[in-house]
Amino acid sequence: MRATGFWLALGAVLLAALAMTELVANQYYYFAGYVVLQYVVLATAWNILGGYTGYVNFGSAGFFALGAYSAVALTKLSAPPLPVLILAGGVVSGLVGLATGYLTLRLRGVFFAIATLALSVVLHTLIINWDFVGGSRGAYTMRPPPLVFDSYVKLLFVTMLLLALVAVGAARFIERSWIGRGLAAIRDNEQAAACSGVPTLRLKLFATTTSGFLMGAAGAPFPLYVTYLDPSSAFSLAYAVNSIAMPLIGGTTSWIGPVIGALLLGTAQQVATVTISSAANLLIVGLLLVGFVILAPEGIVGLWRKLAGGRRQ
Amino acid sequence: MLDLLANAVVSGLLLGGFYAAVTVGLSISFGMLDIVNIAHPAFVLLGSFIAYGANAAWGLDPIIAGIVFAPLFFLLGTGIHRVYDASFARRGEESLRGLAFFFGVLFITEVALVLAFGADYRLVETPYSSTSLALGFVGVPLRLLVPFLVSLAMITGIQFALDHSFLGRAIKAVAQDRLALRLMAADPVRVKEIAFALSIATTSVAGALLIVIAPVEPSLGRDYIGRVFAICVLGGMGSLQGTLLAGLIIGVAESVTATFYGPSWSPAVAFGVLLLVLAVRPAGLLGR
Numbered sequence: 022m023r024a025t026g027f028w029l030a031l032g033a034v035l036l037a038a039l040a041m042t043e044l045v046a047n048q049y050y051y052f053a054g055y056v057v058l059q060y061v062v063l064a065t066a067w068n069i070l071g072g073y074t075g076y077v078n079f080g081s082a083g084f085f086a087l088g089a090y091s092a093v094a095l096t097k098l099s100a101p102p103l104p105v106l107i108l109a110g111g112v113v114s115g116l117v118g119l120a121t122g123y124l125t126l127r128l129r130g131v132f133f134a135i136a137t138l139a140l141s142v143v144l145h146t147l148i149i150n151w152d153f154v155g156g157s158r159g160a161y162t163m164r165p166p167p168l169v170f171d172s173y174v175k176l177l178f179v180t181m182l183l184l185a186l187v188a189v190g191a192a193r194f195i196e197r198s199w200i201g202r203g204l205a206a207i208r209d210n211e212q213a214a215a216c217s218g219v220p221t222l223r224l225k226l227f228a229t230t231t232s233g234f235l236m237g238a239a240g241a242p243f244p245l246y247v248t249y250l251d252p253s254s255a256f257s258l259a260y261a262v263n264s265i266a267m268p269l270i271g272g273t274t275s276w277i278g279p280v281i282g283a284l285l286l287g288t289a290q291q292v293a294t295v296t297i298s299s300a301a302n303l304l305i306v307g308l309l310l311v312g313f314v315i316l317a318p319e320g321i322v323g324l325w326r327k328l329a330g331g332r333r334q
Numbered sequence: 335m336l337d338l339l340a341n342a343v344v345s346g347l348l349l350g351g352f353y354a355a356v357t358v359g360l361s362i363s364f365g366m367l368d369i370v371n372i373a374h375p376a377f378v379l380l381g382s383f384i385a386y387g388a389n390a391a392w393g394l395d396p397i398i399a400g401i402v403f404a405p406l407f408f409l410l411g412t413g414i415h416r417v418y419d420a421s422f423a424r425r426g427e428e429s430l431r432g433l434a435f436f437f438g439v440l441f442i443t444e445v446a447l448v449l450a451f452g453a454d455y456r457l458v459e460t461p462y463s464s465t466s467l468a469l470g471f472v473g474v475p476l477r478l479l480v481p482f483l484v485s486l487a488m489i490t491g492i493q494f495a496l497d498h499s500f501l502g503r504a505i506k507a508v509a510q511d512r513l514a515l516r517l518m519a520a521d522p523v524r525v526k527e528i529a530f531a532l533s534i535a536t537t538s539v540a541g542a543l544l545i546v547i548a549p550v551e552p553s554l555g556r557d558y559i560g561r562v563f564a565i566c567v568l569g570g571m572g573s574l575q576g577t578l579l580a581g582l583i584i585g586v587a588e589s590v591t592a593t594f595y596g597p598s599w600s601p602a603v604a605f606g607v608l609l610l611v612l613a614v615r616p617a618g619l620l621g622r
Contacts, residue, residue, distance in 0.1 A: 071430075079372075124612075128612055135567075135608070136609060136612050139560050139608045139609050142557075142559075142601060142605045143602050146602035146605075147602070150598055258441070262438075269431075269434055300445055303441065304446065307438045307445060310438035310441070311438035311442065314431050315417065315421040318431055
């Protein structure tokens with residue numbers, strides 16, 4: 022897809038969503054759509070580090086929850102507007118992301134993955150013991166009256182859509198620029214990349230910070246979405262699993278993979294939660310993840326490319 | 335104050351011995367074979383629930399149930415290793431995709447347990463559940479002492495088998511030099527398969543010990559991910575004595591933290607130690 026076409030497509034999606042807020046009255050679609058879009062952001066953010074750079078982050082839930090709890094803490098102090106909350110959540114998670122970036126100096130591969138998991142549990146314990154944001158009891162967040170749309174859920178939906186578009190745009194920009202080529206070089210062989218003059222540390226720090234920022238930004242509106250937030254729902258393993266499963270199922274090498282994975286899996290989960298049960302839909306995610314990892318390691322994008330390539334020959 | 339500390343240290347040591355039993359399988363799979371079985375704690379929980387089921391159905395002692403079902407876990411481990419080997423190891427893609435595979439297995443096991451048993455806590459009553467030996471001002475509850483002794487016996491047994499049999503030495507060799515192993519007329523894939531199956535078999539016993547110590551619920555496994563990897567890395571990856579030593583250290587650290595700062599802080603201890611060890615000394619205490 023050429024650059025202008027891509028940006029026009031993003032604009033068209035935004036216009037379609039704005040038109041939808043005028044036409045569709047059923048609140049459920051905005052509730053469900055918000056969650057799916059939230060997964061688009063998380064999967065895209067995970068993929069910048071995991072797919073492009075090859076560093077697996079098991080702690081997505083930690084970054085997400087950090088964004089959410091930054092928002093809770095800020096709303097307890099004063100009542101800043103939504104964009105400020107998102108920015109603050111992103112900055113806090115981005116800084117933690119930067120710190121994990123320095124971990125990559127010593128930790129490669131599996132050890133980095135385990136360290137991110139450990140980080141997520143340490144953050145979880147800190148939040149449980151921090152009474153200001155409710156501790157293990159959780160915290161209520163009051164929604165202010167919406168200024169733009171006729172309901173707050175619509176406002177949240179459009180906000181999350183904007184975030185998703187920003188995330189996807191950023192991912193595509195990174196992928197096509199020299200940064201993306203540097204990250205790919207790190208993924209394929211970090212030592213060789215460093216020897217060829219790729220600034221590996223700076224690029225890795227960029228990737229961990231961007232990834233952390235986007236996850237935190239995705240988490241920041243969450244307290245307003247649920248209105249009651251407790252640590253176990255913010256740090257739910259479902260976020261960690263989904264943000265790994267979605268890019269792997271969609272395909273990790275391009276920006277479209279996580280988007281496809283998140284839209285398919287996110288929508289399927291929303292449908293399954295309503296029609297079957299919420300435990301069963303998590304089982305489906307696990308089975309799909311294992312199945313794709315074994316049978317289609319390049320994801321849906323890889324399968325499609327194989328089919329398209331086969332037809333041409 | 336002093337007796338509080340003494341009690342915390344003693345129960346920490348007993349708990350640490352049990353942690354070593356939970357980790358010993360990971361020290362084999364992760365430490366010796368380089369298979370990042372992040373689903374290891376989920377299999378421990380599976381062991382707990384099977385021991386619970388056997389106890390509820392036939393009144394079997396959970397620890398005996400754990401030993402009886404260990405061969406079944408061995409078969410399960412064989413099956414998982416076959417899939418893993420065919421899908422990842424042969425393609426040379428074990429790191430990222432293998433990790434994602436075991437993450438998925440962890441998730442599937444947990445959700446399957448929730449669907450089968452519900453999300454409630456389950457516990458098992460044994461004759462030694464509520465008795466306690468008193469040594470001066472230190473109380474030694476049997477529900478901690480029995481798992482501690484079983485764990486010691488299991489680790490000693492595995493260490494003895496690794497040191498004194500051809501298969502054991504082959505397991506220790508497989509991660510270091512596959513070619514040399516081939517020259518000794520042993521099939522590296524087969525050796526790895528047996529070792530991985532052994533590591534899963536230990537989770538059957540470890541799970542039984544877990545349900546003797548405290549009530550369990552399916553998502554408890556997540557707390558153990560940090561513990562087992564912290565102990566495995568701290569112990570020096572694949573050293574069984576190191577695993578035992580590291581288990582005792584983590585056990586005492588958690589128990590003292592829980593006594594003096596409250597139990598809600600104790601999950602952070604293992605993960606904090608893990609982060610620290612990874613950042614400062616990735617080779618662990620008794621590492622090569």
